[in-house]
Amino acid sequence: MAAPAEVAGDVHRPLANFPPTIWGCDFASFSFPQSEFESYSRQVELLKEEIHGMLMSASTNLIDENIEFINLLCRLGVSYHFEAEIDEQLTHIFHTNEYQDYDDLYTVALFFRILRQHGYKDNNGSFKKCIANDAKGLLSLYEATYLSMHGEEIMEEALAFTRERLEVLAASQSSPCMAKHIRMALNRPFHHGVPRLEARQYISLYEEEDSSNEVLLEFAKLDFNRVQILHQQELALLSRWWEGLNLVEKLPYARDRIVEIYFWANGVHFEPQYSVSRMMVAKHTTMVSMLDDTYDAYGTFEELQYLTEAIERCDVSAIDKLPADYLRVVYKTLLNAFRETEEEMSKHGRSFSADYTKKAFIELVKAYHVEAQWAKDRHIPSFKEYFQNGTISSSYGAIIAASFIASEVAGIKEYQWLSSTPKIVRAGMAIGRLMNDIVGHETVHQVWNATLKNMASRRRRQLRRFRRCVNEECMKPTTIPWLLLRHCVNLIRVGGIVYWRDDAYTDPSTQDDVAGDLQRPLANFPPTIWGCDFASFSFPESEFESCSRQVEVLTEETHGMLTSATRNPVENLEFINSLCRLGVSYHFEAEIDEQLSHIFQTNEYDDYDDLYTVALLFRILRQHGYKVPCHVFQKFKENNGSFKKCIANDAKGLLSLYEATYLSVQGEDIMEEALAFTRERLEVLAASSQSSPCLAKQIKMALNRPFHHGVPRLEARQYISLYEEDESSNEILLKFAKFSNSTPTRALPPLEMVEGPKSCEEKLPYARDRIVEIYFWANGTHFEPQYSVSRMMVAKRTMMVSVLDDTYDAYGTFEELQCLTEAIERCDMTAINKLPADIKKKNKLPADYLRIVYEALFNVLRETEEEMSKHGRSFSADYTKEANGTVSSSYGALLAASFTGTEVAGVNEYLWLRNTPKILRAAMAIGRLKNDIVGHEEEQKRGDCASGVECYIKEHGVSKEEAVEKILKICENSWKDINEEFMKPTTIPLLLLKHVVNLTRVTDAVYWLDDAYTNPLSLKDHINMLFIQQIPV
Secondary structure, three states: OOOOOOOOOOEEOOOOOOOOOEEEEEEEEEEEOHHHHHHHHHHHHHHHHHHHHHHHHHEOOEHHHHHHHHHHHHHOOOEEEOHHHHHHHHHHHHHHOOOEOOEOHHHHHHHHHHHHHOEEOOOOOOEOOOOOOOHHHHHHHHHHHHHEEEOOOHHHHHHHHHHHHHHHHOOOEOOHHHHHHHHHHHHOOEOOOOHHHHHHHHHHHHOEEEEEEOOHHHHHHHHHHHHHHHHHHHHHHHHHHHHHHOHHHHOOOOEEOHHHHHHHHHHHOOOHHHHHHHHHHHHHHHHHHHHHHHHHHOEEHHHHHHHHHHHHHOEEEOOEOOOOEEHHHHHHHHHHHHHHHHHHHHEOOOHHHHHHHHHHHHHHHHHHHHHHHHHHHOOOOOHHHHHHHHHHHEOHHHHHHHHHOEEEOOEHHHHHHHEOOOHHHHHHHHHHHHHHHHHOOHHHHHHHHHOHHHHHHHHHHHHHHHHHHHHHHOOOOOOOOHHHHHHHHHHHHHHHHHEOEEEEOOOOOOOOOOOOOEEOOOOOOOOOEEOEEEEEEEEEHHHHHHHHHHHHHHHHHHHHHHHOEOOEHHHHHHHHHHHHHOOOEEEOEHHHHHHHHHHHOOOOEOOOEOHHHHHHHHHHHHHEOEEOOHHHHOEOEOOOOOEOHHHOOEHHHHHHHHHHHHHEEOEOHHHHHHHHHHHHHHHHHHHOOEOOHHHHHHHHHHHHOOOEOOOHHHHHHHHHHHHOOEEEEEHHHHHHHHHHEEOOOOOOOOHHHHOOOOOHHHHEOOOEEOHHHHHHHHHOOOOOHHHHHHHHHHHHHHHHHHHHHHHHHOOEEHHHHHHHHHHHHHEEOOEOOEOOOOOOOOOOOOOOHHHHHHHHHHHHHHHHHHHHHEOOOHHHHHHHOOEOOOOOEOHHHHHHHHHHEEEEOEHHHHHHHHEOOHHHHHHHHHHHHHHHHHHHHHHHHOOOOOOHHHHHHHHHOOOHHHHHHHHHHHHHHHHHHHHHHOOOOOOOOHHHHHHHHHHHHHHHHHOEEEEOOOOOHHHHHHHHHHHOOOOOO
């Protein structure tokens, strides 16, 4: 398409008026505390060995003790230290079927949840004991119900039963600590929580427990603080990179959300070793955000036609065809992001990952373009038509592709799997899309304001179907590495936070009226709230080294505990659970997987009868890809099909079951029942005096967001506080978690990776300035220190997605965007000359925005290509470039970016990603739909295309309320697909699957209650918790 002649006069754009960033320059000014970091690291290493010993010892104990210890590791967010050991132990427990010998509700539910969380599932089990007042057992069962799959009716019954009983017990019979646990679980089950956030909350709860393991608690605290420093460093680098792009001024219509984006990336994989992947996710998410705001909040249809054509070409020469300055800014920024990814991945022989991500972005903008066409024509498509395009525009696929970029386990095969849009990805996309639609829809907000509880209930019912899909896809054996499935799940979890009650990424405000001949959908995004806080960060070298030394010491100590815990399966599992919840399990991944594999293979989970243990076993094993059968909960049901009244007051058991239900897969009706039952009971127990304060906190936290849906790093940070309150907490583990969660990664990307063209914010003033939020996104994908490069890659790609999003949604005219789309499709710098120049406007946006966008995109892509070429991974950059347009949900582009810096993501993994496998389709669905839910109302004010709500209403002739209910059900089933794809054996490395899960978790977090990317105040507490506030040691 030839560039049109410039049009005289003003351009009227339906501005979104996005609120500014709430972070300012807080993170950019971060100074790395070297001595503090080193101190933490030393303590973490010492405690890690001790915890490892405990874990190993637990595996030799009774399997209920083994599973309990694994559960603690998971809940405290430190299980990543012992993944291999935990998986080995769970495999043993699963295959020996010993868990079927237990009759107490707590233990059975714990086994169920832990095993399912780790991907273990089989077909045995039955209900039997009276559990109505077994708070611990009910809580365990409640948590377990969230790992249900389609057809597990008993889990549905268990959910209803445990929820009802836990609500009573939380307010009455349970200890204060147990009451906290119940309230936390009722608020959000562990399975749905962002892991890092869940761990942080659980640490505080665990600290209150009388029986807490002091070593484990200390380990969790130290590890959290240690990793937090790494995340602060990454966020500082990302903030400086974002400032260098200067998109806040260049694209003023776009949301400034770099901190929130990093929260998203961090939620996908917080572990230190995934630093590169986090940066990849964060940067790619900024790209998604830029594109989203461009299409939704600024660009006219004519402008967006040009932009779409340019992006489809993905050639720098296409920039010449863009008709406006802001379009050129968007396009150039996107191309630069692609180039950066390609360069970086080529260094590692992973250029295919960049290629896939680029293709995902191309598909993304094509989906944006379709929505722009609908908005222009005032066309309300059928719900099927809307949903097919909307899952793509949810960006889930793009973000997952970005999360694969730096992952070594994500090869061509895994990218092919991702390209096929597997069930778990479809579920994630559906959940994201539906949540976005519902919380952003005007009627939904009216219903929410009127009847909050009823609205929450409807949302849960709608989302459960897709969540079961997610659960099913995570069961072992999985077709791709389990790590990648975890990415899918975590991305959904983050989105659950962001779109919880509204669109926490966006802060909707009244649009400005701009007179003129040409109408632009200006969004008026609020500025960043972070300023230069992170850009001024100075790495505290001595603090980092001190923390690292402590972490090393504690790692050894914790390793010993993990090894010792194997003597008792339940203790073993609980210790692993603590490691996971405290955010330190990544230190022991091999050990944990080995232990879980043993538990799974021995079928020890059938030996337990207490609800807590069975649910814990179920959740932990399923979380690690072991598909424990949901029938293990049949023993807790009466002959008439209802849950036994004797577990109604077992707060701990109900909470455990509740968390387990979020790992269900399609067809697991019992998990649906368990979810309804446990939620109802936990809501009662959380409000009563039956639960301990600590347990009550945990219940409330789980009810707000289940652990499985939470961003790992965020879950760990929250759990550390809870764990600290637990009288039975392990002091060494707690200390380890604190130090470990405060230490940043040493694998930091070179500074030039986060530098960009100056004055980008001035050139694109319509675009959101959200570099901190973008890093949150990237960090959520994989927080681990070793994935620093990946995080930076993801962050930069996310930034480009953000710029493109804002260009297409919030500024560009259709004609301009046509030129930009063509240029991006060519992805050639010569295309920049074909981008039309913009006219001077009353909103004071400078000229050449299209060229600025195109150049920024091109530079990011070029930088990626250059970096990846150094590592022989140029294929990853190519794939990521391709993924830039996969879906307007941007999920594919961001996931492709997350693969870029991951060594396990080879050509096969990228081919897998390119095929849009089931897990990716599920994740994309979640991202798309949840974004629709929270952002619908303001998008409709700007004249955007119809959301999933309108489409569903038109197609089925139902009320808005009914449409919202149906859409949320799609999200629930998408989670089940993700769970199913996560089960072993997987076709691609589990690490890459973790990217998919984590990206879904971050999406869930960002779109939890509102659009927290656009409205960054909703993410401020999470970002403060992860990147600013340290855990007192």
